[in-house]
Amino acid sequence: xxxxxxxxxxxxxxxxxxxxxxxxxxxxxxxxxxxxxxxxxxxxxxxxxxxxxxxxxxxxxxxxxxxxxxxxxxxxxxxxxxxxxxxxxxxxxxxxxxxxxxxxxxxxxxxxxxxxxxxxxxxxxxxxxxxxxxxxxxxxxxxxxxxxxxxxxxxxxxxxxxxxxxxxxxxxxxxxxxxxxxxxxxxxxxxxxxxxxxxxxxxxxxxxxxxxxxxxxxxxxxxxxxxxxxxxxxxxxxxxxxxxxxxxxxxxxxxxx
Amino acid sequence: xxxxxxxxxxxxxxxxxxxxxxxxxxxxxxxxxxxxxxxxxxxxxxxxxxxxxxxxxxxxxxxxxxxxxxxxxxxxxxxxxxxxxxxxxxxxxxxxxxxxxxxxxxxxxxxxxxxxxxxxxxxxxxxxxxxxxxxxxxxxxxxxxxxxxxxxxxxxxxxxxxxxxxxxxxxxxxxxxxxxxxxxxxxxxxxxxxxxxxxxxxxxxxxxxxxxxxxxxxxxxxxxxxxxxxxxxxxxxxxxxxxxxxxxxxxxxxxxxxxxxxxxxxxxxxxxxxxxxxxxxxxxxxxxxxxxxxxxxxxxxxxxxxxxxxxxxxxxxxxxxxxxxxxxxxxxxxxxxxxxxxxxxxxxxxxxxxxxxxxxxxxxxxxxxxxxxxxxxxxxxxxxxxxxxxxxxxxxxxxxxxxxxxxxxxxxxxxxxxxxxx
Numbered sequence: 001x002x003x004x005x006x007x008x009x010x011x012x013x014x015x016x017x018x019x020x021x022x023x024x025x026x027x028x029x030x031x032x033x034x035x036x037x038x039x040x041x042x043x044x045x046x047x048x049x050x051x052x053x054x055x056x057x058x059x060x061x062x063x064x065x066x067x068x069x070x071x072x073x074x075x076x077x078x079x080x081x082x083x084x085x086x087x088x089x090x091x092x093x094x095x096x097x098x099x100x101x102x103x104x105x106x107x108x109x110x111x112x113x114x115x116x117x118x119x120x121x122x123x124x125x126x127x128x129x130x131x132x133x134x135x136x137x138x139x140x141x142x143x144x145x146x147x148x149x150x151x152x153x154x155x156x157x158x159x160x161x162x163x164x165x166x167x168x169x170x171x172x173x174x175x176x177x178x179x180x181x182x183x184x185x186x187x188x189x190x191x192x193x194x195x196x197x198x199x200x201x202x203x204x205x206x207x208x209x210x211x212x213x214x215x216x217x218x219x220x221x222x223x224x225x226x227x228x229x230x231x232x233x234x235x236x237x238x239x240x241x242x243x244x245x246x247x248x249x250x251x252x253x254x255x256x257x
Numbered sequence: 258x259x260x261x262x263x264x265x266x267x268x269x270x271x272x273x274x275x276x277x278x279x280x281x282x283x284x285x286x287x288x289x290x291x292x293x294x295x296x297x298x299x300x301x302x303x304x305x306x307x308x309x310x311x312x313x314x315x316x317x318x319x320x321x322x323x324x325x326x327x328x329x330x331x332x333x334x335x336x337x338x339x340x341x342x343x344x345x346x347x348x349x350x351x352x353x354x355x356x357x358x359x360x361x362x363x364x365x366x367x368x369x370x371x372x373x374x375x376x377x378x379x380x381x382x383x384x385x386x387x388x389x390x391x392x393x394x395x396x397x398x399x400x401x402x403x404x405x406x407x408x409x410x411x412x413x414x415x416x417x418x419x420x421x422x423x424x425x426x427x428x429x430x431x432x433x434x435x436x437x438x439x440x441x442x443x444x445x446x447x448x449x450x451x452x453x454x455x456x457x458x459x460x461x462x463x464x465x466x467x468x469x470x471x472x473x474x475x476x477x478x479x480x481x482x483x484x485x486x487x488x489x490x491x492x493x494x495x496x497x498x499x500x501x502x503x504x505x506x507x508x509x510x511x512x513x514x515x516x517x518x519x520x521x522x523x524x525x526x527x528x529x530x531x532x533x534x535x536x537x538x539x540x541x542x543x544x545x546x547x548x549x550x551x552x553x554x555x556x557x558x559x560x561x562x563x564x565x566x567x568x569x570x571x572x573x574x575x576x577x578x579x580x581x582x583x584x585x586x587x588x589x590x591x592x593x594x595x596x597x598x599x600x601x602x603x604x605x606x607x608x609x610x611x612x613x614x615x616x617x618x619x620x621x622x623x624x625x626x627x628x629x630x631x632x633x634x635x636x637x638x639x640x641x642x643x644x645x646x647x648x649x650x651x652x653x654x655x656x657x658x659x660x661x662x663x664x665x666x667x668x669x670x671x672x673x674x675x676x677x678x679x
Contacts, residue, residue, distance in 0.1 A: 080677045084674050084677050089593060089673050089674040090674055110597070113592070113595045113596070114595065115595070116593065116594065117596070120595070122590075122676070124590070130279075130587050130590075131587075132276070132280050132282070133274060133279055137274045141591075145594060201676075201677045
């Protein structure tokens with residue numbers, strides 16, 4: 001009978017076989033010499049009617065590899081805008097963003113999509129799981145997109161489900177899972193393919209206090225195991241103790257925690 | 258790496274995930290409604306094109322079934338049912354043309370059929386030589402062709418029997434004011450354009466064509482059916498023998514072996530003034546072309562098929578577009594996760610393909626049943642051939658892919674940043 005052990009030796013090279021074209025060295029566990037995230041003088045101005053509003057006013061920020069970094073701030077402070085820019089989903093009005101040493105502000109749409117696919121895992125406030133797919137399949141689709149299929153994918157999915165404590169719930173669709181279980185599936189999906197960056201937007205907002213804390217503890221543990229850097233936007237002060245660093249955004253300006 | 262080294266592969270999950278298929282099947286009632294729409298569109302296209310093909314084919318069926326190499330018609334012939342007459346002398350003249358092995362006359366003429374209940378139907382009389390070899394009145398189901406030499410006897414197509422109130426051999430009615438007795442049944446000769454066909458001998462057809470329709474019935478109804486004795490009516494006991502002056506509509510020609518048909522046609526046209534000689538294929542094409550292009554009926558049926566395709570595109574397009582709209586956040590999530598546009602397009606195209614395929618199969622089954630029932634009960638041919646079924650499949654898939662374009666445009670415009678909330 002085939003076991004995951006038999007596949008282990010080939011796993012790393014197979015999962016990351018598509019990475020060479022963006023010229024990044026990102027083997028799991030590798031200690032990068034450069035910051036995981038480096039933001040230089042990022043501004044974001046948006047037009048609202050006749051007026052221009054400055055949402056971000058010169059953000060400079062460095063996040064070290066392997067850190068659990070929280071970004072806090074009041075509503076409307078620009079947290080999500082900054083996260084959206086760091087995820088390569090929104091272009092800043094000016095400034096530079098380096099992720100894993102790469103200047104993503106120079107990348108085109110396709111390159112950005114490829115970068116996100118192979119280097120960033122996402123966790124969303126509303127989980128954003130695919131309701132038609134089971135928990136296992138929600139993870140599988142992330143791996144499929146990365147080109148990981150067959151037995152290798154099966155092993156990784158099973159392993160991820162075990163690590164998030166859902167090995168018995170893999171066949172269930174999201175509607176049959178609790179909020180905490182859904183977010184654990186989302187964490188497993190974000191970790192699929194071992195990305196070096198995890199970006200999370202209010203991951204505990206839809207969870208009760210206990211579930212939120214448990215989920216965050218799990219995310220911290222797994223991210224540390226993987227050597228991944230986590231950038232998390234949150235309002236939730238209950239998870240402060242799980243962060244390595246905390247930054248505050250107010251009126252478009254970043255303040256160290 | 259994080260794989261548990263001792264974990265055995267778990268076979269209870271299928272990891273070849275098709276998001277398209279899962280999205281389709283997630284809401285079964287909605288899926289069934291969508292499939293009903295596509296099935297309707299497929300049926301509409303198939304029935305309309307089948308009717309059009311069946312209609313044109315049935316229009317020339319009598320020609321195609323014949324064994325004549327050449328059909329001689331009046332010069333001004335428009336189609337099988339609309340021509341000026343020739344006469345029997347011309348048939349005899351044709352027989353003497355070099356290269357002609359056999360010539361037979363054919364009468365095709367409209368008449369009025371009166372049932373036992375005195376209700377009227379229009380019929381087309383087809384008078385031919387029952388002992389001849391060139392005209393074939395469909396596939397014989399009951400009776401012998403040579404019984405048509407008996408005066409006032411007819412064959413009818415199986416599909417016409419209910420309309421003509423005929424149930425079995427021996428039943429009868431009136432053509433004009435003359436009796437007609439059913440002595441045989443054929444199948445597969447029915448034509449939508451010629452209506453109910455009554456096959457009979459040239460003599461009887463000539464008598465019928467000269468028989469006026471009166472309000473007075475010359476026959477008595479008896480327990481066994483119509484009782485048309487000579488004494489009880491004012492018609493001859495048997496039709497008058499044909500003379501050279503009697504009218505016919507067509508002369509069917511069998512050529513001598515190895516004849517050049519083009520040369521034979523020219524010789525026939527020169528011997529028979531004011532006539533045209535067509536090969537069987539030309540005659541068939543001429544008739545089909547008239548009904549397809551000049552009659553308006555072909556246009557209407559063709560228009561119906563086009564409307565079917567348009568309705569199909571609208572239905573499938575609406576379904577796909579609304580499906581994409583419902584799953585917009587999921588597509589945004591896929592985009593945010595780095596999936597390329599092609600991954601999203603593939604999901605939509607696969608969804609379109611499944612919808613098309615799953616709508617096509619029951620649609621075709623429905624059409625096959627409808628066509629079979631219509632032909633059996635109404636005598637109207639809805640032609641569904643393997644080639645037309647494949648063509649409709651192609652149209653269905655094209656229809657679905659065209660519709661998918663609208664959905665793809667919507668997905669292309671999805672901003673992946675929608676996954677984050679401010």
